[in-house]
Amino acid sequence: MSKTIYVPCDSSAVSLGADRVAKAIQAEAEKRGIDIQLIRNGSRGMFWLEPLVEVATDKGRIAYGPVQTADVASLFDADFTNGGDHALSLGLTEEFDYLKKQQRLTFARIGITDPVSLDDYLANDGYRGLDNALAMSPADVVKHVTDSGLRGRGGAAFPTGIKWNTVLNTPSEQKYIICNADEGDSGTFSDRMVMEGDPFVLIEGMTIAGLAVGATQAYIYLRVEYPHALVALNAAIDKATAAGYLGDNILGSGKAFHLEVRLGAGAYICGEETSLMESLEGKRGLVRFKPPLPAISGLFGKPTVVNNVISLASVPIILDKGGEYYRDFGMGRSRGTLPIQLAGNIKHGGLVELAFGLTLRELLYDFGGGSATGRPIKAVQVGGPLGAYLPESQFDTPLDYEAFAANWTVLGHGGVVVFDDTADLAAMARYSMEFCALESCGKCTPCRIGSTRGMELMDDIIEGRDLDKNVPLLRSLCDTLLNGSLCALGGMTPYPVLSALNHFPQDFGIDHQADIA
Amino acid sequence: MTDSSTMLSTVQAIAAALKDKPGALLPILHGVQDALGYIPSDSVPVIAKALNLSRAEVHGVISFYHYFRETPPGKQTIHLCRAESCQSMGSKQLEGHVKAKLGIDYHETTADGAFSLEPVYCLGNCACSPALQIGADIYGRVSPELFDELIANTEAAA
Ligand SMILES: Cc1cc2nc3c(=O)[nH]c(=O)nc-3n(C[C@H](O)[C@H](O)[C@H](O)COP(=O)(O)O)c2cc1C
Ligand code: SF4
Ligand code: FES
Numbered sequence: 001m002s003k004t005i006y007v008p009c010d011s012s013a014v015s016l017g018a019d020r021v022a023k024a025i026q027a028e029a030e031k032r033g034i035d036i037q038l039i040r041n042g043s044r045g046m047f048w049l050e051p052l053v054e055v056a057t058d059k060g061r062i063a064y065g066p067v068q069t070a071d072v073a074s075l076f077d078a079d080f081t082n083g084g085d086h087a088l089s090l091g092l093t094e095e096f097d098y099l100k101k102q103q104r105l106t107f108a109r110i111g112i113t114d115p116v117s118l119d120d121y122l123a124n125d126g127y128r129g130l131d132n133a134l135a136m137s138p139a140d141v142v143k144h145v146t147d148s149g150l151r152g153r154g155g156a157a158f159p160t161g162i163k164w165n166t167v168l169n170t171p172s173e174q175k176y177i178i179c180n181a182d183e184g185d186s187g188t189f190s191d192r193m194v195m196e197g198d199p200f201v202l203i204e205g206m207t208i209a210g211l212a213v214g215a216t217q218a219y220i221y222l223r224v225e226y227p228h229a230l231v232a233l234n235a236a237i238d239k240a241t242a243a244g245y246l247g248d249n250i251l252g253s254g255k256a257f258h259l260e261v262r263l264g265a266g267a268y269i270c271g272e273e274t275s276l277m278e279s280l281e282g283k284r285g286l287v288r289f290k291p292p293l294p295a296i297s298g299l300f301g302k303p304t305v306v307n308n309v310i311s312l313a314s315v316p317i318i319l320d321k322g323g324e325y326y327r328d329f330g331m332g333r334s335r336g337t338l339p340i341q342l343a344g345n346i347k348h349g350g351l352v353e354l355a356f357g358l359t360l361r362e363l364l365y366d367f368g369g370g371s372a373t374g375r376p377i378k379a380v381q382v383g384g385p386l387g388a389y390l391p392e393s394q395f396d397t398p399l400d401y402e403a404f405a406a407n408w409t410v411l412g413h414g415g416v417v418v419f420d421d422t423a424d425l426a427a428m429a430r431y432s433m434e435f436c437a438l439e440s441c442g443k444c445t446p447c448r449i450g451s452t453r454g455m456e457l458m459d460d461i462i463e464g465r466d467l468d469k470n471v472p473l474l475r476s477l478c479d480t481l482l483n484g485s486l487c488a489l490g491g492m493t494p495y496p497v498l499s500a501l502n503h504f505p506q507d508f509g510i511d512h513q514a515d516i517a
Numbered sequence: 518m519t520d521s522s523t524m525l526s527t528v529q530a531i532a533a534a535l536k537d538k539p540g541a542l543l544p545i546l547h548g549v550q551d552a553l554g555y556i557p558s559d560s561v562p563v564i565a566k567a568l569n570l571s572r573a574e575v576h577g578v579i580s581f582y583h584y585f586r587e588t589p590p591g592k593q594t595i596h597l598c599r600a601e602s603c604q605s606m607g608s609k610q611l612e613g614h615v616k617a618k619l620g621i622d623y624h625e626t627t628a629d630g631a632f633s634l635e636p637v638y639c640l641g642n643c644a645c646s647p648a649l650q651i652g653a654d655i656y657g658r659v660s661p662e663l664f665d666e667l668i669a670n671t672e673a674a675a
Pocket of ligand 3: 603
């Protein structure tokens with residue numbers, strides 16, 4: 001009987017050699033006359049073990065990793081296609097602590113199924129949410145999303161149901177759904193993993209959004225840095241269209257929904273929703289003034305839902321199991337689960353989906369296993385390049401939007417970037433200013449000019465020039481950015497800069513807390 | 518490479534095929550860059566005409582986006598990640614090595630035309646930092662030694 005072998009197609013796995021390993025396994029099996037079926041699954045999100053090869057056995061899937069091409073012959077010698085023992089054996093995948101301790105709702109299928117197999121998707125609870133939504137009124141669909149407590153996972157944490165309700169109640173002959181797949185934050189890859197590892201769940205979520213608000217045309221604005229996601233999305237869109245899940249008459253309901261992927265072009269600011277819409281319209285990505293809200297006048301001036309990939313990919317399970325099911329996870333006003341991305345200098349980097357409420361420390365040590373270099377963890381940047389640096393003393397903060405806000409920190413898109421004690425936080429603060437200068441859309445002066453000025457100031461500070469004058473200047477510049485910027489690029493660059501300064505003054509050449517006032 | 522008239526007919530064909538899409542400019546620019554490796558200045562009037570825009574508008578859009586380039590790239594473009602996660606795993610040292618090895622800075626092409634070097638701000642490979650891309654291929658946990666190996670393999674394959 002043919003043996004089923006899984007080798008991830010996820011681009012992080014590929015970056016560590018998964019394509020070569022897949023080829024080598026195929027070739028070796030042919031050479032030995034062993035009948036195998038090789039499936040390219042998504043990643044389980046345990047990147048220190050990638051390429052993670054799995055074999056289906058009677059007992060469950062058995063994992064081997066990290067596998068390199070040089071290991072392939074010995075794996076066959078060890079009869080791994082029957083789960084044989086090998087130096088790289090990791091046992092049953094389902095028994096891994098890292099996975100067992102998670103609550104995978106949005107990521108339920110990722111790493112398990114063939115991402116572009118519609119049959120796999122349907123066999124694993126796929127399209128049950130859409131079936132339910134088709135039997136409901138649009139207002140009831142929106143109500144489920146509102147009841148779930150889902151807040152946007154793209155950064156601003158705005159309640160998704162409220163946004164949808166506004167679009168539903170704004171009459172227009174044309175409305176749009178936009179999926180924000182610009183995922184520009186350093187330290188984040190959950191959107192990428194969904195698009196590469198389970199594109200149908202995003203397509204289903206967008207289709208439900210379309211039904212809910214009465215939109216028939218949708219776009220996925222995908223960053224150009226994600227070529228593997230583009231291929232997976234287009235393959236899944238073709239299959240969904242052929243099977244009647246997209247098109248003029250979804251599943252015979254008489255309702256239309258069309259979906260197209262559009263590529264960005266390397267501009268971080270185009271992740272901001274109004275800049276994104278300008279870009280989709282074929283223009284420079286200049287941020288728009290709000291109001292009008294995109295929900296009232298968005299793409300081409302029409303009512304538009306803009307949601308992050310994870311927000312939309314969480315909708316199918318909400319419509320499948322009900323808003324209350326989802327709302328029962330989490331704490332406070334942070335409901336459901338957050339796919340956290342453990343990145344940077346961390347031993348066990350990867351994807352951890354959990355209900356809100358775990359502390360950063362549990363995440364860093366229980367899941368992450370400490371730093372990759374084995375040195376003490378000095379600082380953690382949460383929430384991307386506009387997120388604050390947290391020192392050890394803040395590691396007990398629970399992952400919750402409000403708890404983070406109370407610390408003047410942000411959860412953002414759930415990216416956690418770890419730095420060991422060799423990191424220089426003054427250099428990181430300079431980089432934040434440089435990044436702001438590079439990516440500024442140029443519409444407002446504090447951001448356009450202030451970021452360059454901030455870079456120069458940081459150069460002076462790093463050189464130790466006139467600290468008693470330059471540090472207060474840096475603070476006042478941050479003040480201007482905080483208060484005088486149109487969007488969060490200029491408005492939040494002070495988060496990483498000031499948190500670095502406040503928590504790590506010694507890196508700025510300041511010995512005493514008193515000097516930093 | 519392509520002479521000017523075939524270049525222009527390529528651009529015309531791409532623009533004609535895509536111009537009726539809503540917001541067609543970015544898809545057209547991507548099409549041109551995919552086909553030619555860059556967006557030649559001669560193509561700007563053709564694109565502008567197809568979309569009923571001014572040349573300045575088209576040029577303004579090209580220059581806004583880091584990914585679009587107006588000069589021909591080397592045979593392979595190396596995109597080196599400069600963002601925070603990669604910095605936490607030594608991308609600065611890797612950057613120094615890459616620049617010294619190739620003898621070029623960012624936005625430059627080696628004298629033999631083999632490699633162009635561009636910065637990139639996250640490849641979504643942050644659990645495997647530092648990361649870079651050579652052509653369409655992505656690599657993670659790239660040490661200076663691994664980089665040398667990758668370059669040697671690319672050159673051998675060329
Ligand atoms: C500078 C900047 C960059 C942003 N980048 C992204 C991004 O890459 N992806 C994203 O989903 N949201 C991003 N956002 C947030 C969006 O503006 C918007 O809030 C989000 O797409 C709404 O979707 P959600 O409610 O599902 O989170 C960014 C915001 C700013 C100010
Ligand atoms: S803060 Fe910066 S990026 Fe945002 S609108 Fe102003 S200039 Fe543009
Ligand atoms: S920061 Fe380098 S890949 Fe994300």
